[in-house]
Amino acid sequence: MSRASKVVVPPRPRVTVLGAGSWGTTFSKVLADGGADVTVWARRPELAKEIREAKRNSDYLPGVNLPPTVTATSDVGRALADAQFVFVSIPSQSLRGNLVELKTLIPEGVPITSLMKGVEKGTGLRMSEVLESVLEIDPDRIAVASGPNLALEIAKEQPTAAVVSSASLETAERVAMVATNRYFRSFVNTDVIGTEFGGVLKNLIAVAIGIVDGVGYGENTKASIITRGLVEMTDFAVAYGGHPETLSGLAGLGDLIATSGSSLSRNNTAGRLLGQGYSFADVVKSMQQTAEGLASVAPVLTLAEAKGVDMPICRQVSQVLAGTLDPRDIAPHLTTDDDSGPQGERTLDAKQDHGGGAVRRALQRALDQLRHGRRGA
Ligand SMILES: NC(=O)C1=CN([C@@H]2O[C@H](COP(=O)(O)OP(=O)(O)OC[C@H]3O[C@@H](n4cnc5c(N)ncnc54)[C@H](O)[C@@H]3O)[C@@H](O)[C@H]2O)C=CC1
């Protein structure tokens, strides 16, 4: 990774951030504090005006001052004109619709980075896959940024690390250099699948943690869910071609710890409300911000089934969302559904052989599917 020194980034890069919610606005501050001139696209003109004139986004980031080098507009064409880097931070389920409209406005050749942590309902596509298919661009131009990145903490300049991933190491390095400043450090990797799925799956486990918190269960239950949740995340990501070490890195374990432990997390908060007895519909109504995990449960379980990956925790979450499982009954099922006897823990072997356990399980599942005449997605 020492090749980063060879990558050339313009002296004051012109960067566009699409989306002025809590993460888009916070990331614009990260980029500006790293030396970029940043234009944020906000859907609502009044929010663009507040960012542009008061250097504030009081609904999403109360008390946070944005740097003078952040400006904003509600005109997406103006936002994108002359951009040298584009970052996208809108709710996952609205990405496709927005891209169709702005496809022709993105300048030729610039790297496009997803800051989003969801999969698309219906298609099960990761956000980088939606970018690639709608914009019809080379995957080498696409990056994703992920990690333990609770927006408000970063907006307050608390030291944080992230990982930028792209099929092209050069793109990852260029983007990481722009997305680095005195309080925010971006590492790089080329495992886009593992990095993206880490960000998606930790949301589901954070919902589970919120549920048991809401019910009133304590630290043992939560630690059990985090640990077993990481096994589910790793098995799933590896089945789709991700690397197990990515899931024990910033975009996996790192983000899982941050999201599961923080009341700032919207996924965790949504889970807590469910655990306290509120219905899914009530929780959705009460959320002011995006809790991606709620929309990702169904597509993730469909993808898991296609590869024969067992995800008992995610399944229990989906049952609580559907109202078919009382949150109080969740604990006995959370770590296993298997009543045929004790199950091997399977974390030790994965650790001892650097993730070989997850790889072996993926191969075994593929063989089983072939034997039974089923094909993976
Ligand atoms: N907030 C956080 O701490 C972090 C969030 N993320 C991810 O960033 C993405 C965006 O999340 P947040 O900014 O937190 O959400 P948010 O709920 O704070 O803001 C979403 C923004 O998108 C806008 N929006 C809503 N529907 C839209 C549509 N149809 N078209 C265009 N814009 C629309 C909203 O007006 C708002 O400005 C999500 O995928 C989330 O998982 C990732 C890391 C940290």
Ligand SMILES: O=C(CO)COP(=O)(O)O
């Ligand atoms: O992704 C996040 C932290 O890394 C933010 O989590 P929430 O979307 O649950 O708030």
